[in-house]
Amino acid sequence: MKPQLDVAYIAELSKLELSPEETERFSRDLNQILEHVRKLDAWDTEGVEPMYHPLPAFDALRADVPGESLSNAAALANAPAAQEGQFRVPKVVESAH
Secondary structure, three states, X not given: OOHHHHHHHHHHHOOOOOOHHHHHHHHHHHHHHHXXXXXXXXXXXXXXXXXXXXXXXXXXXXXOOOOOXXXXXXXXXXXXXXXXXXXXXXXXXXXOO
């Protein structure tokens, strides 16, 4: 498949309407990307560990252990509106009917 056909096909799948000029421009961009990937293929990566992220990732989450909780009254103390021991919030979802 030629890149121009790829662009038209991807645009169709994405429900995008591209003009012939946009299709041509994106085809040129796609060709440049593919050419860059071809250049990367020339590098010898034998024995190189795959990377899952370019930077070291550390688990910044704390342990999930039970702790002291706020009382209901303390949790609702600064609430703008409360009713029957619960936060009262504006309705954000309309009925489907």
